Every structure is written in structure tokens, then in C-alpha cells.
Amino acid sequence: MAKKEARSASQDGAVPAQKFPRMRSTTLNIARSSQRASKRLPDNVGKFSKKVDAALPGKHTRLLYDGLSRREASVLAQLRTGMARLNGYLFRISVAASQQCACGQAIETVEHFLFRCRKWTAHRTEMLQCTETLRGNLSFYLGGKSPSDDAKWTPNMQAVHATIRFAIATGRLDTQY
Template sequence: MPRGSCSIITQLRTGHVALNAYLARFGAVNSPMCHKCGEPETVRHYLLTCRRYSSERDLLRRKLYSSGRQPLDMKTLLGRAKNKKHLLQFVAATDRFPRYTTTSTPQD
């Protein structure tokens, strides 16, 4: 797996990722809130509830369902190695972390 892919997955798992809730702790942004929803922009918010990424999330939900009827939750996305490809495709589609988006995603 490319280094950028490993990095973004690790950051999402630990919560140490460039989302407003984390960045606000260090004064890098003025507010921990999501600009679209007005809720704290956490990993959970980004992956599961943010309205900005609803179409990308719907596609992710369909991919998870087609590969074993898996629920869309934190454990499924961050805890199952077989879903890393789908997670990385979601991250790339949202363009929220362009620094870590690679031109190819893992096939495993």
C-alpha cells in the first residue's frame, strides 16, 4: 500500500487527522465545527454524517453492502482490513485530504 494511504488510514484511526476538531486543539483553525453542518468536524462526523459528503457516502454504503452486507459504521470502516480499498476510495472522492490521495488504491 502506498505510504500516503497508510498514513491517512492511521490518522483516521487515531483521530490525529486534519479535521477541524483536531486542528482547533492547537489553534490551527478558529473553530472545531464543520463549515457545512455546524457540528464538530470529527472523524465520525466526516465518515458517517457530514452532509457535504452524502453522495460519496452513499456510494461507500453500496460498496460495503455488495461486499458482504456490512453496516456503515466506524468498526467496519476502520477496523476491517478488507474495507481499506473502499475507505480510501471514499477519502479520494471527498477530496478532503488531497495530500494523501493517490492515483491508485490498493486492490486487497
């Protein structure tokens, strides 16, 4: 009787009565592959960061932050997220009375602060010497990938460091402004 059962179980197309337990490595590999596929920021998270960097999340962020001091990393993070001590953001979170820049020309955003504000023109020269063609490109100066960059893109660390030095020199992002 046992021999008969063994033969029927070993025939082609035979289905086991019980499902075999899955190997631990197989379970882990399936979990990893499903996580890799969903390695994107949710649509409602980081709108400003996505505008600055089309490659988020990515390995280049380690390159950006690893060589920086705590203060420099803080300044870069403020600029890349848009959550900087600038009136545009401070007004949005009900800390500042107005979102207007001190120069009186526009709303004080990261882009206005870095490229347009007349108050900081003298400090901006080193930053603008990093490129001739990409002046005013927020992604370039903050180490982000713009949609027009090719696949072999890497952040221009010279421009990123110049931008951080500019922001620190103005003192605008310090907590004691």
C-alpha cells in the same frame, strides 16, 4: 577432606555456596515472556485508536497497511488515530479557528466526516455499499475490531479500501485543502 566435602555437597537438600550463572537462553526467554504479558498500550495513550480498534496492538495492522500506497496509508493512519486534517482535531491543537464542520451541522470529527456530513453524501455511496448491517460502525470501516466482534474476526479490507477511496475523493485530508 575433599572427599568429605564432595559427599556433603551432593546430598539431598544441599544448597550450593555460590549461585550458578543463568543460561543466556533462560534469561532471554524470561525477558520475552514478561514483554509479551505487557504488550498493551498504556491507558493514557491512543484513546481514539482504542475506541476504533479493540485488538490493538495486533498482527492485523500489518494486513491493513502492507498493501497500501504511502498516500493511502497516510489517510488510513489519520482516520484511525483521529489526528486527521479535520477541524475537530485542528482546533484542539490550535491550528483552526473553529471545530465546526463546513456544513454547519456539527463538530468535524472522523465519525461526522465519514458518515454524517451532508457535504460529502455523493462521495459516500461506494463506501456504504460494503455492508447493510454495519453502516455507521467506525471500527468496521477503518479495519478495527469492535468489542462485539468474535474471536475469529478479521478486518474487512473491501470496506477499508472503500473508506480510503472516499477520503481521498473528498480531498479533505490532503495538505492543500
